[in-house]
Amino acid sequence: MKEATIFPGTKVKINDVDFPTLPSPDHLIIKVIVAGSNPKDWAIAERVPGINQGDDIAGIVHSVGDNVTNFRPGDRVASFHEMLTPHGCFAEYAVGLEATTFHIPPNVSFEEASTIPLAGMTAALGMYQRLGLPLPWLPAQERLPLVVYGAAGAVGAFAVKLATLSNIHPIICVAGRGIEYVESLIDRSKGDTIVDYRQGNDEVVKSFQQALNGEKLCYAFDAVSDKGSYQNLMKVMDLSKGRISLVLARKHYEGIPDSFAKFFTQVGRVHAESYPGIKGEKKLQGLLGDQDFGAVMYKFFERGLKAGWFKGHPYQVVPGGLDGVETGLQDLKAGKASAFKFVFRIEETKGLSQSKL
Template structure:
């Protein structure tokens, strides 16, 4: 019987269980997973919610079956897809479930490994830049100065993270300039993405001074009007507050009220437009956006304008999921996405606790609801 991984809330064990092949409903698609990608949220969500779960969301594979309302895809198609958050049958499995509007065809030259780095990060970057900050998209790029246009600078905090890197790639296609990237040990990769790289490891004062120096050099004053914070914790929010123009626009990937150092008192200026560009919105208020951009991403992958994120294959297929998540938790990944080739799973042993996982009964045993991380029920803004 097919198998899937249930990640324990301790991130010290997983359980690999037998699971029947899902039956797709309405607009759902069941995908035979060839490669699953991994994101930081894949270890964070089981911890924050206290709920053991198959937390994988980046899918690359071959369609097994489709729901009755699906008309753009058929069994046998090579696809990439984003799994719907907090629902069963995630990507850490032999078979995963997604929605048709969060699925895209894979061009023949795009490998499953590359495709598995794309869905969550690229769609998050697109939501931040184009749905929330309303910056010019690649199909209506900024006119050059010679064409009578104007420069639109962008700063990306965490530019070598997958979200940050895709944001930089899309911003280039949009004609934004200059693009400033804040990075750390992956500075060499950052230089391939942006016009200026600033190292956060020198401390907040040095970071702010370096950003202001770049802006002054470019004749842009000392504050920037558009910032995407692809980190949104560990001090990035507080640093951003210092170089963001009061009337500027900022997008974060995590809610400030939960991840600022001073959660009770942190706030942006009243004149600032701020957004929590949360990818779960693709399955609620941003379904049309997800539909359009999934297809546009496929087009840009096909013609080479967009490429996936650097990746590292973790050996062992489903057996390697725990290793990848622990590496992410311990900060070992730098400018790389961990991916798992599912076919590498051989004679999978049970690697964790037994019992009925994901039920309210089990959840209450693992962690009482009142003690769960507030993100569990956080009302993501639209």
């Protein structure tokens, strides 16, 4: 079968490889219909080259391990592939773990479903397991300001969607070119607003202060974690009670005191509690472990998709299937994906084996 591997400089090589085998009785083999993409697909390849980095699988179950009870061959599914392990989604067939796989309802396309697994779970982990915000089934009962930085990107947009389901308002969204999309996610009648980061950091901080109306900020989800984002947030945070969730773990956050409650999402924790931690990382007590939380939230996503109260992220199909992965990742690195995700229809790849279920 065909598989794409990623190298430094956002270079992609298409290889002929063996059909995958099940890593454990808890895994599924999935025929990939649509593969989603994420910024880490090109970023991690800079230090770990030559791997099929794709982790957003949408397709049809080919076979299941002996312990798998919730899925069977022929099911339409989306799955979060275990990062840095073999058989990611940039291939004809990929491997997923039952706990991080969910059914795609008939009313949802493979393209839409492929936008959810990694980004949706990153948002959920940051919002609930790290910040400790009210869950959708135990929604907020009073005013609870939240800043979401990078609200037009997939992770930030999912954070806004989840905040709305949790009745968290006002949501103060920071965005740029994707403002029109973010506007469709918020409720102005509940105080939600949008801050345009392109006006400069000083104006962003002033906009925060105006939206907070004299309050100090206690909760921030920073889906950018760069270019002044967290420095701007710290200027309005409550230094004694505030919490900030960040998405880039391998950096020094100058301007955030060591004593301040900063948390890292590390979405790979839904696959293994032993996923490498961060020195000095803070944790909330009394919560489900990230693996159990992940399994619960993917079921929640599935139910929301079926009922229509949860949706994926806008997407743009890059032509050529696996042959288009290099172009897609180059455009992603260049910042050309604003308020949408690049996805790839695998059947468009040249020279497929045309394997059947």
